[in-house]
Amino acid sequence: MTSTHTPTRITPGLAGAPTEVDVVVIGLGITGAGVALDAVSRGLSVLAVDAHDLAFGTSRWSSKLVHGGLRYLAAGHVGVAHESAVERGILMEVTAPHLTHAIPTLMPFGASVPKNQAVAARAATWAGDLLRRGARTSVRTLPRPRHLSGTEALQLAPALRREGLRGGMLGWDGQLEDDARLVTTVARTAASYGAHVRTRARVLEATGTSVRLRDELTGDTHTVTARTVVNATGVWAGDLVEEVRLRPSRGTHLVLRGQTVPGLRVVVYAPIPNSFNRFVLVLPQPDGTVYVGLTDEPADGPVPDVPQPTEPEIGFLLDVVSAAFEHPIHRSDVVGAYAGLRPLLDMPGEGETADISRRHAVLTSRTGVVTIVGGKLTTYRRMAEDAVDAALAHAGLEAGPCRTQTLPLLGAADRATLAGLEQPARLVRRFGTDAGLVLENARTVTGLTDDELLAPVAEGVPATLAELVFGVTHEGAADVDDLLDRRTRVGLIPADRPLAVPAAERALTLAAARQL
Numbered sequence: 144m145t146s147t148h149t150p151t152r153i154t155p156g157l158a159g160a161p162t163e164v165d166v167v168v169i170g171l172g173i174t175g176a177g178v179a180l181d182a183v184s185r186g187l188s189v190l191a192v193d194a195h196d197l198a199f200g201t202s203r204w205s206s207k208l209v210h211g212g213l214r215y216l217a218a219g220h221v222g223v224a225h226e227s228a229v230e231r232g233i234l235m236e237v238t239a240p241h242l243t244h245a246i247p248t249l250m251p252f253g254a255s256v257p258k259n260q261a262v263a264a265r266a267a268t269w270a271g272d273l274l275r276r277g278a279r280t281s282v283r284t285l286p287r288p289r290h291l292s293g294t295e296a297l298q299l300a301p302a303l304r305r306e307g308l309r310g311g312m313l314g315w316d317g318q319l320e321d322d323a324r325l326v327t328t329v330a331r332t333a334a335s336y337g338a339h340v341r342t343r344a345r346v347l348e349a350t351g352t353s354v355r356l357r358d359e360l361t362g363d364t365h366t367v368t369a370r371t372v373v374n375a376t377g378v379w380a381g382d383l384v385e386e387v388r389l390r391p392s393r394g395t396h397l398v399l400r401g402q403t404v405p406g407l408r409v410v411v412y413a414p415i416p417n418s419f420n421r422f423v424l425v426l427p428q429p430d431g432t433v434y435v436g437l438t439d440e441p442a443d444g445p446v447p448d449v450p451q452p453t454e455p456e457i458g459f460l461l462d463v464v465s466a467a468f469e470h471p472i473h474r475s476d477v478v479g480a481y482a483g484l485r486p487l488l489d490m491p492g493e494g495e496t497a498d499i500s501r502r503h504a505v506l507t508s509r510t511g512v513v514t515i516v517g518g519k520l521t522t523y524r525r526m527a528e529d530a531v532d533a534a535l536a537h538a539g540l541e542a543g544p545c546r547t548q549t550l551p552l553l554g555a556a557d558r559a560t561l562a563g564l565e566q567p568a569r570l571v572r573r574f575g576t577d578a579g580l581v582l583e584n585a586r587t588v589t590g591l592t593d594d595e596l597l598a599p600v601a602e603g604v605p606a607t608l609a610e611l612v613f614g615v616t617h618e619g620a621a622d623v624d625d626l627l628d629r630r631t632r633v634g635l636i637p638a639d640r641p642l643a644v645p646a647a648e649r650a651l652t653l654a655a656a657r658q659l
């Protein structure tokens with residue numbers, strides 16, 4: 144068992160990467176980043192790779208919620224719901240208070256919601272609070288639910304349809320600052336403990352004790368031997384391990400400008416007509432945009448690198464939301480749309496699929512590759528723990544106990560400390576106590592003034608040059624796409640993206656000049 148406790152930054156390509164480690168982790172979505180952190184913090188040496196970039200796959204196409212698991216409770220899966228609620232509490236109170244916050248949720252009781260549905264919604268919201276209590280999450284983190292009058296509901300969501308509105312049920316859940324930011328922070332934390340984290344490194348073949356990799360920058364192939372190999376490639380898991388068969392389903396979200404749903408301060412559960420307990424969520428985001436999601440459509444055939452929403456899905460979401468709001472939302476209001484794929488497991492020999500988007504599965508292949516698939520962003524820590532436990536047991540490898548329940552991610556601090564930081568709010572929301580490091584790093588690397596480093600990169604585009612520079616120097620961003628589509632999410636609004644390209648190019652040039 145070996146371990147290096149020197150900070151290793153995230154870098155593209157395989158130059159200088161180790162050829163022998165305890166654990167190779169394939170895939171740097173939330174699951175692989177979590178496995179890398181779990182393994183390295185137990186004292187194991189780790190090489191974690193992604194064919195493209197951090198958060199290139201499903202992990203950046205989520206609803207960005209830290210779920211309490213109510214949906215699973217409604218389906219009778221009490222254990223899964225409890226696990227979700229526990230992991231939500233760990234993220235919000237211990238490991239990542241900086242990247243998460245409480246967000247109110249509202250089920251409006253409009254004319255289309257019959258009395259029995261309103262009664263069920265009330266019961267469900269209170270059941271959600273029971274989950275919170277069962278997970279020992281404080282009411283200071285997630286307040287208790289309550290019934291709202293029509294007037295109170297309109298204060299939180301002024302654009303709701305007024306006719307027949309007789310109030311609603313207010314609950315609370317967790318929201319992420321951004322899903323890709325969580326992945327980046329987990330990966331950076333793993334690197335800070337000594338994990339070798341490499342992007343642009345594709346695994347071509349894997350066994351339980353070795354991987355053959357291609358450096359996507361040079362085209363060179365490398366072989367790395369390991370005591371154990373963990374496959375965390377999400378919907379691509381079956382490409383590397385033939386026993387794993389997945390049938391993805393697509394979930395689509397729309398992106399709206401804030402002014403399309405003015406004054407929205409709460410997640411609205413818009414009921415899907417003729418369905419008792421299915422909803423479309425209208426989700427206000429910390430950057431002022433609003434997401435609307437999500438759909439559930441079979442996505443058979445080859446798995447694309449970047450799934451695309453379809454026009455019928457966009458139309459469906461617009462119809463449901465327009466029915467819940469005073470003014471219809473039009474196709475022209477949609478400034479962006481994205482889709483992600485859920486992995487559904489094809490059960491071998493049983494001719495059916497299992498919804499492992501509900502719970503994760505750990506599968507060990509004939510050659511000993513441990514695949515971890517399914518689950519959700521919220522439960523990544525527990526998934527990683529289970530995967531590493533299984534990998535250690537299979538390899539007969541000794542390591543310390545799992546430490547991640549109490550291991551804060553880089554930048555984490557309690558909410559009072561975060562509130563007292565003097566750096567700009569956007570940097571604190573995205574980097575926590577590392578906000579000062581982000582700014583200091585940008586000053587040193589660029590020699591520019593704080594005004595230049597902290598100004599929005601373009602009108603209406605809140606990303607800053609300081610965070611773009613940090614993306615290059617500390618987070619392994621190698622090109623404009625990494626910076627605009629994953630380290631920041633400017634690319635979610637295609638019209639904004641070209642406005643930010645000059646700043647991204649400038650960050651890459653300034654950081655490269657510094658390294659010369």
Ligand SMILES: Cc1cc2nc3c(=O)[nH]c(=O)nc-3n(C[C@H](O)[C@H](O)[C@H](O)COP(=O)(O)OP(=O)(O)OC[C@H]3O[C@@H](n4cnc5c(N)ncnc54)[C@H](O)[C@@H]3O)c2cc1C
Nearest residue numbers: 170172173174194200201202206208346377394519520521
């Ligand atoms: C529409 C939608 C909404 C969701 N909303 C939420 C939510 O609000 N909250 C929540 O908790 N969960 C949510 N989830 C679930 C959550 O997003 C996923 O469970 C999670 O992101 C899956 O992460 P992953 O790391 O397993 O896979 P991925 O993020 O897909 O990562 C797999 C990685 O493997 C890499 N890779 C693939 N092949 C190779 C190879 N050969 N070599 C090297 N690298 C490779 C890919 O580039 C990719 O980066 C949502 C899921 C969907 C589909």
